[in-house]
Amino acid sequence: MRIAIVGAGVIGTIFAYIFGKVHDVTLVEVVKEKVDLYRREGYTIIMPDGKEVHVDDVNITNDPKEVGVVDLVQISVKGYATEAATKGALPMIGDETMVLSVQNGLVHDIIASVVGKEKVIAGITAHSGMPVKPNVIRYVGGYGPLLIIGKYDKKPNERFNWIVEELKKTGEEIVVVDDIEPVIWKKLVANVACNPVAAITGMTSVEALACEDTKALIKMLAEEVVEVARAKGIYFPEMENIAEFVYEAFAGTKDNKVSMLQDVENKRRTEIDTLNGAIVREGEKLGVDVKANKVITHIVKSLEFMYDKR
Numbered sequence: 001m002r003i004a005i006v007g008a009g010v011i012g013t014i015f016a017y018i019f020g021k022v023h024d025v026t027l028v029e030v031v032k033e034k035v036d037l038y039r040r041e042g043y044t045i046i047m048p049d050g051k052e053v054h055v056d057d058v059n060i061t062n063d064p065k066e067v068g069v070v071d072l073v074q075i076s077v078k079g080y081a082t083e084a085a086t087k088g089a090l091p092m093i094g095d096e097t098m099v100l101s102v103q104n105g106l107v108h109d110i111i112a113s114v115v116g117k118e119k120v121i122a123g124i125t126a127h128s129g130m131p132v133k134p135n136v137i138r139y140v141g142g143y144g145p146l147l148i149i150g151k152y153d154k155k156p157n158e159r160f161n162w163i164v165e166e167l168k169k170t171g172e173e174i175v176v177v178d179d180i181e182p183v184i185w186k187k188l189v190a191n192v193a194c195n196p197v198a199a200i201t202g203m204t205s206v207e208a209l210a211c212e213d214t215k216a217l218i219k220m221l222a223e224e225v226v227e228v229a230r231a232k233g234i235y236f237p238e239m240e241n242i243a244e245f246v247y248e249a250f251a252g253t254k255d256n257k258v259s260m261l262q263d264v265e266n267k268r269r270t271e272i273d274t275l276n277g278a279i280v281r282e283g284e285k286l287g288v289d290v291k292a293n294k295v296i297t298h299i300v301k302s303l304e305f306m307y308d309k310r
């Protein structure tokens with residue numbers, strides 16, 4: 001199967017390595033220096049057991065037209081770049097192409113608005129990693145399947161089934177569900193409740209969960225997500241005791257820094273718009289009180305505003 005992965009970042013590179021064992025994979029990256037670096041030196045993945053795998057001879061380009069139409073495009077950029085990345089990918093998307101995303105946050109409607117809902121394979125990954133150097137990535141590993149996915153329009157067809165079978169040839173655990181929304185929202189609630197709290201306090205989960213005030217803030221954010229989910233008709237059992245669920249999810253990150261804290265510390269734009277910002281937009285549309293998420297969105301955006309001013 002021919003696959004193009006847009007965004008040669010942490011997840012894009014890890015997935016290129018995994019899919020590339022079986023399939024013909026091309027990375028598409030906007031940053032020209034990164035394309036040159038990957039072409040010149042390849043990339044290294046530090047595997048969960050500490051072994052280093054080096055990949056030379058990387059298929060990577062900044063020109064999607066060079067790639068042509070593929071079977072599967074994976075959008076693997078930060079939430080705020082989703083629309084630009086999907087529009088940029090259009091030369092690789094033909095009648096039969098499907099578009100996969102395991103990005104965090106509410107991004108699948110953005111992708112669907114560009115390519116059509118019937119082409120979108122939405123989902124999450126339980127795998128993660130972090131950058132070490134521009135072409136060295138630490139693959140933290142998986143706390144569950146590589147992919148939990150579903151056809152976003154809930155209408156699986158032969159093409160979708162074929163792509164799933166091809167992906168399974170990697171030997172990775174790939175779970176297919178009929179309705180992907182609850183899966184996305186279950187991960188979303190953890191990211192929305194924990195990431196900005198870590199980002200503004202500088203706390204790891206160990207520190208945050210030792211503080212009753214921080215836990216109260218996490219709970220408020222999570223409860224608003226649940227109200228929005230209910231208003232949208234989305235249900236997953238953990239909604240019944242959401243605070244306990246998000247505390248446990250956060251505890252799972254141990255003393256690692258969540259991505260939004262890493263972003264703020266490195267003065268990088270955060271994913272606040274497709275996480276808490278998206279909850280605010282959805283909540284306001286549906287008449288749900290989302291004040292806590294609105295306040296924390298303003299705080300994180302204020303931090304971003306100050307990046308180049310100090």
Ligand SMILES: NC(=O)C1=CN([C@@H]2O[C@H](COP(=O)(O)OP(=O)(O)OC[C@H]3O[C@@H](n4cnc5c(N)ncnc54)[C@H](OP(=O)(O)O)[C@@H]3O)[C@@H](O)[C@H]2O)C=CC1
Pocket residue numbers: 006007008009010011012028029030031076077078079081084085086088102103104105125127128129130259271
């Ligand atoms: N890292 C992780 O462990 C996990 C991440 N995720 C999610 O996956 C998504 C990607 O995260 P991650 O891999 O960490 O992010 P990274 O920032 O490491 O990678 C994104 C890459 O895409 C590039 N990019 C930006 N815009 C475009 C574009 N239009 N076309 C091509 N490339 C582009 C970026 O360049 P530049 O840096 O110049 O912007 C960067 O190299 C996020 O939604 C994240 O929340 C989900 C699970 C785990």
Ligand SMILES: CC(C)(CO)C(=O)C(=O)O
Pocket residue numbers: 104128191195253256257258259260
């Ligand atoms: C699951 C978790 C917390 C992993 O670090 C994450 O998604 C993030 O950091 O944004």
